[in-house]
Amino acid sequence: MNKNVxxxxxxxxxxxxxxxxxxxxxxxxxxxxxxxxxxxxxAIRGESFxxxxxxxxCDRDLTDVKVFDGGDLDLPFGNTERVLxxxxxxxxxxIADKKRFIMLGGEHLVTLGAxxxxxxxxxxxxxxxxxxxxxxxxxxxxxxxxxxxxxxxVWKLTGDGRIHxxxxxxxxxxxxxxxxEHTKLHKFDLDGFSGAVEELRGKPVYFSLDLDVLDPSAFxxxxxxxxxxxxxxxxxxxxxxxxxxxxxxxxxxxxSPHYDQSGISTAAACKITREIILQIL
Numbered sequence: 106m107n108k109n110v111x112x113x114x115x116x117x118x119x120x121x122x123x124x125x126x127x128x129x130x131x132x133x134x135x136x137x138x139x140x141x142x143x144x145x146x147x148a149i150r151g152e153s154f155x156x157x158x159x160x161x162x163c164d165r166d167l168t169d170v171k172v173f174d175g176g177d178l179d180l181p182f183g184n185t186e187r188v189l190x191x192x193x194x195x196x197x198x199x200i201a202d203k204k205r206f207i208m209l210g211g212e213h214l215v216t217l218g219a220x221x222x223x224x225x226x227x228x229x230x231x232x233x234x235x236x237x238x239x240x241x242x243x244x245x246x247x248x249x250x251x252x253x254x255x256x257x258x259v260w261k262l263t264g265d266g267r268i269h270x271x272x273x274x275x276x277x278x279x280x281x282x283x284x285x286e287h288t289k290l291h292k293f294d295l296d297g298f299s300g301a302v303e304e305l306r307g308k309p310v311y312f313s314l315d316l317d318v319l320d321p322s323a324f325x326x327x328x329x330x331x332x333x334x335x336x337x338x339x340x341x342x343x344x345x346x347x348x349x350x351x352x353x354x355x356x357x358x359x360x361s362p363h364y365d366q367s368g369i370s371t372a373a374a375c376k377i378t379r380e381i382i383l384q385i386l
Contacts, residue, residue, distance in 0.1 A: 112174035113150050113378065115158040115167025122171050124386055125205040127378075128195065129177035130215040130356075132188050135251040139328040141361035145374070146177050146209040148362035153375045160383050162345060167379060170386045173204075185214070185250050192218025196354070200226045207382060210358030212328070213240060213252040216313050217259060223354050224262045227309040230353070232259060232268045233301065235340070236315035237331035239276030239290070241283050252359075260287060269301045271343075272318035275331045295335055295343045302346050312347065312355035314381070316374060326370025328361045337373055344377065347384040355381060 106120035116127050129146025136142065158167035178195060180188045192208070196219040199206045208219055213236070224230050234240075240256035243249070250258070260268055268288040272295060284290035291297045317327040320334035360374045 106173065106175065111150055111176070114153040114156065116172040116174040116382070118171035118173050120173045120175075123173035123204060124171050125207060125382065126173045126175050126199050127207045127209065127382070128175040129209045130180065130192050130211040130218070131177050132180045132210070132215055133212045133328070134182060134185055134188065135214050135245070135248065136212050136328050137245055137251065137253055139361060139364060141363055142210055142212045142328060142359055144362055145211060145358075145360035148360065148371045149209055149374050149378055150174070152368065152371045153378070155372060156375050156379060158379075160380060162341065162380055163348075163383055165383045167382065170383065172382060172386070189214070189218035189221070189250070193221045196222035197225070200354075205352070205385060206354050207378065207385075208354070208356040209378070210356060213313075213315050213358045214250060214255050215358065216356050217250070217255050219354060219356060220259050220262055220311060223311050227353060230263060230267070230309050230311055231305050232263060233305075233310055233312045234268055234270045235272050235295070235313070235318040235343070236270065237272060237275050237317040237334055238315070238329065239270070239273050239280040239284060241280040241288070242277060256288070269305070271295045271298055272335055274333050293333065295339055298343050299346065302349050305350055308351065309353045310350045312352050312381070314355065314357050314377070315359045316357065316370075316377070317359050319373070324370045324373055326362050326365030327359050328364070329359075340377070341380065344380050344384060347381065352385040355385065357381065
């Protein structure tokens, strides 16, 4: 493992000494509306130098922790299963080396590859899922592997009661009916998250953040914007609770930087990434 030349700010430790690894999964092959999330990881790295390594939110600094940036996986076009296998294999290697990881997407389907590795290592794994969308479809235009189906695919790995969903405000009716029986879904906002944190203390947790959980007025740079989302301040309040949990891995998905010429979406993604790193280490 060689250090990535172009790193997220402060994430330039050597692999062997690192406690966590940042890597990118620049894939948007199943995006159902506006493509472009494959450019997200590079944008987050490049714009991260517009923020500081120090966080006034938690009074910690990225220089206080050791994080290795492995760069982006070289994912192929047109072969979704191969993409997922490459992500799974990379994540499995990190877990075997006792590294926590922060995967930068890419569309939300990339979560499935990482989850396949994580569930194998942690059979009692729970998932915290922040999103505007249920992502519980059986298929999308005939395809079972889609960013619209990713949490249904994850449910097949975890079983009932292990997926805790927040901020959900869009989906087919049958998805919400499915969630009533099989997941723990909280509509519209992050209310109830503190209770979930208490419930999951001491258990291995995978945190999956779809950035479109944010209201598009605060985060327009995404492929499937949904009105009625949470504010940046609300999201940050929830992220600052993550240090109470055993987060073994996480992902940050669905930034499409070119839909926001102002750059505020990418700037928000950078700050969110910094805070998540500092909360899970």
